[in-house]
Amino acid sequence: EDKVVQSPLSLVVHEGDTVTLNCSYEVTNFRSLLWYKQEKKAPTFLFMLTSSGIEKKSGRLSSILDKKELFSILNITATQTGDSAIYLCAVERTSGTYKYIFGTGTRLKVLA
């Protein structure tokens, strides 16, 4: 059965810390891996990764995919209280009953 597993489930850090969020997957017909940030409402898109070893970066956030070991990490440097959110990982499949499988999310809380 295809699955996406995120770790840790929750994390509390202080402002200025660096955090690494993990997403591992066992999915047939892999197309891409996506990261979303969910604050109080709608998940908002962060990154889409399709190739191994190529880092995607946006400000203090970066992410990389390892298709051999079947995982991705999301790094946040110099964390701020505004980074507090649930971070969702999803894997898109090329075929199958439905395209996206989501992990359970990592809840990050950044303390001032």
Place this chain on the structure above:
Amino acid sequence: NAGVTQTPKFQVLKTGQSMTLQCAQDMNHNSMYWYRQDPGMGLRLIYYSASEGTTDKGEVPNGYNVSRLNKREFSLRLESAAPSQTSVYFCASMTGNQPQHFGDGTRLSIL
């Protein structure tokens, strides 16, 4: 620049009541999705519509029906609400290989 709009934002129902959650997108996307989000479960797909006129079951379709009214609108209906359907419901849309865009969600409580 609305994106994906869901109504209502909150709803409380009694067991056995019916209701329809509405979703509309203004991005001319072909595909639309309904998810539910429960604590510790992530987002689980209920139904999706790959294009106007088609709908398919997702991971957890039991107790729900959908209608793709036109390209913009995709509604989710609970015919006889049960407490197990208490959840936050998200609608999403996408086109091609672009990422999904999500609405702000409907928080539904069933007593």
